[in-house]
Amino acid sequence: MQILIGLLFALEIIVCFLLAGVILLQKPKEGGLGVSIGGGMGEALFGAQMGNVLTKMTIILGSVFLLNTLILSRLTSNSRTSIMEGVKTAPPAAEQALPFSAPTAPSAPVAPAAP
Numbered sequence: 001m002q003i004l005i006g007l008l009f010a011l012e013i014i015v016c017f018l019l020a021g022v023i024l025l026q027k028p029k030e031g032g033l034g035v036s037i038g039g040g041m042g043e044a045l046f047g048a049q050m051g052n053v054l055t056k057m058t059i060i061l062g063s064v065f066l067l068n069t070l071i072l073s074r075l076t077s078n079s080r081t082s083i084m085e086g087v088k089t090a091p092p093a094a095e096q097a098l099p100f101s102a103p104t105a106p107s108a109p110v111a112p113a114a115p
Contacts, residue, residue, distance in 0.1 A: 001075070008072050015068065019061040026054050 005072070005075055008068055008075070012065070012068050012072065015061055015065045019058070019065060022054055022057045022061060026058070
């Protein structure tokens with residue numbers, strides 16, 4: 001089991017770097033980092049459909065990353081109990097009446113003044 005977890009961690013690291021690289025190579029609307037890193041080389045490798053290839057790679061790598069992360073979290077969680085199981089809480093303090101919160105008797109209605 002430990003070998004499988006080690007391989008999944010290695011896959012997670014590789015996918016992280018590949019995903020970061022694919023995202024940085026994508027051409028933003030303003031040009032930006034994609035133009036400075038990829039330049040015309042990306043279009044020379046992938047042709048006119050470079051955006052579609054990079055978008056598909058981003059979706060595939062993102063899905064692999066998400067699935068791998070979920071599998072790793074399930075395999076490495078060895079706790080079957082609650083983390084709050086051994087914590088003791090203090091008993092609630094007795095409620096004290098504050099002077100301003102004492103109930104007051106309703107005042108008698110004031111009779112309207114005679115004309």
